[in-house]
Amino acid sequence: MMAGVLELRQVERHYLQGQKKLTILSGTDFSLAGGEMVAMVAPSGAGKSTLLHTAGLLERPDGGDVIIADRACGRLSDGERTAIRRNDIGFVYQFHHLLPEFSAQENIMMPQLIRGLSAEEAGKRAMQLLDYMQIAHRAQHRPAELSGGEQQRVAIARAVANAPLVLLADEPTGNLDPTTAGYVFDALAALVKQSGLAALIATHNHELARRMDRRVTLRDGKIVEL
Ligand code: ADP
Numbered sequence: 001m002m003a004g005v006l007e008l009r010q011v012e013r014h015y016l017q018g019q020k021k022l023t024i025l026s027g028t029d030f031s032l033a034g035g036e037m038v039a040m041v042a043p044s045g046a047g048k049s050t051l052l053h054t055a056g057l058l059e060r061p062d063g064g065d066v067i068i069a070d071r072a073c074g075r076l077s078d079g080e081r082t083a084i085r086r087n088d089i090g091f092v093y094q095f096h097h098l099l100p101e102f103s104a105q106e107n108i109m110m111p112q113l114i115r116g117l118s119a120e121e122a123g124k125r126a127m128q129l130l131d132y133m134q135i136a137h138r139a140q141h142r143p144a145e146l147s148g149g150e151q152q153r154v155a156i157a158r159a160v161a162n163a164p165l166v167l168l169a170d171e172p173t174g175n176l177d178p179t180t181a182g183y184v185f186d187a188l189a190a191l192v193k194q195s196g197l198a199a200l201i202a203t204h205n206h207e208l209a210r211r212m213d214r215r216v217t218l219r220d221g222k223i224v225e226l
Contacts (some may be wrong), residue, residue: 003030005069005198006055006166008223012063013050024050026221028064032198034165034188037189038216039209040202041226046218048169048202055200056089056168069165086115090159090197094171096151098143104130104154105139111161122161129157132194133187149180154186160195167192167199174204181205 013025024047032038042048053059055066057073058217065074068088075079098107105126112122130136133153135146143151152172159167172188173181185208192199209215215226 003067003070005034006030006032006200007067008051008055008064009067010064011054011061011066013054013059014046014062023221025054025061025218028157028222030055030216030223032166034196034198036214037192037199037201037212038214039205039212040200040216040218040223041204041206041209042202042218047221049219050222051218052091052168052170052200052202055166056091057085058135069113086111087141088165089161090162090164090167090171092152092155092159092167092169092172096143096155098151098154100143102149103140103142104135104146107154108158109142111158115162125161126157129161130154132191133157147180148176149184151178152184153187156191160197163195165198167197167201169199169201171202171204173208178207181208183215185211194214 008028008030010026011025015022015024021199040048054061057066061074065072068084073084105123108126108129109122112125113119127136127139130139133156135150135153138146138150146154173184176184203209216223217226
C-alpha cells in the first residue's frame with residue numbers, strides 16, 4: 001500500500017497533572033491519503049484536539065513519529081517544523097479566527113504574503129478561492145459583516161491558501177445551524193476532491209461524518225475505524 005500523505009506511527013502523548021500522568025495517545029497508528037476525507041468522531045475529552053495538534057506539528061509527540069509526505073517530523077527543529085506547518089498543513093477551527101480589521105480577501109492573502117508571494121499573486125489566488133467557495137461577492141467585507149457560514153468559508157479558503165497537503169479541522173461546522181453546516185461541508189468536500197488534499201475532520205455531526213470516506217474514533221489512546 002502507498003504511504004499516506006499524513007502518517008502517525010506509534011504516537012504517544014502524555015500530560016502531567018500534578019504527580020499523575022494522563023495518557024491521551026498511546027501507540028496510535030494512522031494513515032491518511034491524498035483526496036481522502038476522514039471524520040474523527042469521539043466524545044469531548046477523548047483527545048481529538050491533542051491528536052490534531054500533534055498531527056499538525058503544533059505539539060511534539062512524546063514517542064513515535066508524525067510523517068508528512070515522507071518526512072519524519074518528530075525530531076526536526078522548531079524552524080523546520082514551522083516551515084512544514086506553513087507550507088503543507090492547513091488548520092480550520094470551530095471559531096473562524098479571522099483578522100477583524102481585514103477583508104475576506106485580505107485574510108486569505110495573509111498566509112500567502114507570509115510565505116513570500118507578491119500581493120498581486122496572493123490577491124488573485126484569494127479571489128479564485130472565494131469564487132470556489134461561492135462567496136466572491138463578499139470579498140471586500142470584513143468578518144463582522146459576514147454570516148457564520150460565510151466566515152467559515154473564508155476560514156477554509158485561508159487554510160488552503162498555500163495549497164497544503166493536509167487539512168486538519170476541529171469542529172469546522174460546530175458553530176453553525178444544520179443547513180448552513182451542510183452547505184459549508186459541501187464546499188469543503190468539493191475542495192478536498194478537487195485539490196487532492198488529505199483531510200482529517202473532528203466533528204460531532206453524525207450526518208456529516210456519514211458523508212466522509214471513513215470514520216474513526218479514539219479508544220484507549222488509539223485511533224480505531226468505526
Ligand atoms: P478533545 O479535543 O477530544 O475534547 P483534548 O485533546 O482537548 O480532547 O483533551 C484530552 C484530555 O487531555 C482531556 O482530559 C484534557 O483535559 C487533557 N489535556 C489537554 N491538554 C492538556 C494540557 N495541556 N495539560 C494537561 N491536560 C491536558
